[in-house]
Amino acid sequence: MTDRAVRIDFTGAADAAGSPAADSAGLVGGVGSVAGLFSRPDGAWATLVVAHGAGTGMEHPFLAGFCSAVQAQGVATLRFDFPYREAGRKFPDRPPVAIATWRAAYEFARARAVEAGAPDEPIWASGKSFGGRMASMAVAEGLPAAGLAFLGYPLHPPGRPEKARDEHLPDVAAPMLFLQGRNDPFAAPNEQLDDLVARLRAGGSTVGLEWIDDANHSFEIKGRKRTAHDIGASLAASVVTFMRANAPA
Template structure:
């Protein structure tokens, strides 16, 4: 396993924790944010980032300020976006220090973390592209409350990985239509039978293994661009 290093990233008047890993010959850095209910130490996030490292991509995963403070409820978008900006800037500095100035920095996230990455990009945060691990298109059972307005102005490459049984994106054709409207820079890969964390009913697997299986898709998308 690629060595992991813990760092602190200044955000506003405080700081947040992050874990950095950089395999030899890394061609890009993928910054990964957690979902609303779990932090950067969750097996899903650690399994995903470590699999990306094995694919030859550097990774930075981090905790939003509310997790750092031990609170249960997610930060409001301005706070989460500020955290995203700070960590993306830190990732770029780390790449430069490693001898790779100008390295592509991608934003990725599980559910809430991915949506906040896209909102940060919509507000001007530089990034090479975005990866969504279960985009929370709407609250479960409320498909009319769609969270898509800011996506249409993003011209970066975007990869949506979504389970076909994800209640945050049902019915499936709703997300199909939205990705088509975004344009050719966006791609949607459905994971057959997957729930919001890509778990498949009747098939018990550890979260780190489930997430690791997503890494080759992400690596191929990043390398192709």
């Protein structure tokens, strides 16, 4: 399917504390809106909102391939850029700005579902690395996503397992799926993520974990020549299967 270019504005954006994330000029992260790419297949039964990683934007072939394959299974998709990409900056936005952006993207997706006559359609959140982590922080702070799918969760900085970025995850009530490469330096040693998932499950969370042997943080596998588009597409089936298994009753 062809994605439609859209604009996502920050009307009503607020940070977790309830005060506006926007500045005095009404801008969030220095911009009034961000670019998005939206596609809704006929008969869509869910929407998946997808955020990019820290070093790429929404048009990266990995996300394009992933979203195309998700759409082929009857799921609408919305990709978007964070404000720092919109403004041409190098460094990612701070969490309050990123979370406000996630809220705006979610509300955009919800409005499109209502327009399509599906006001109760589940809206899921997904993201590559930074984008997925910011999605989980938004959900922990109240974003009513139906579930989360992490495309390589950045559990800690490479080589710094003691700096775990997981303190908010017990506050996520929605189902979570981790897709992770065994050779991902953001999740080494692998046992650290295994233990986290076990703790979350013990606390009552619905959590899926799928390790991809020999894959790195970009899900590339040494010795296998695949395009980023194909790599992204290869992850779609696992995500859609998890979405179906955890669809609201």
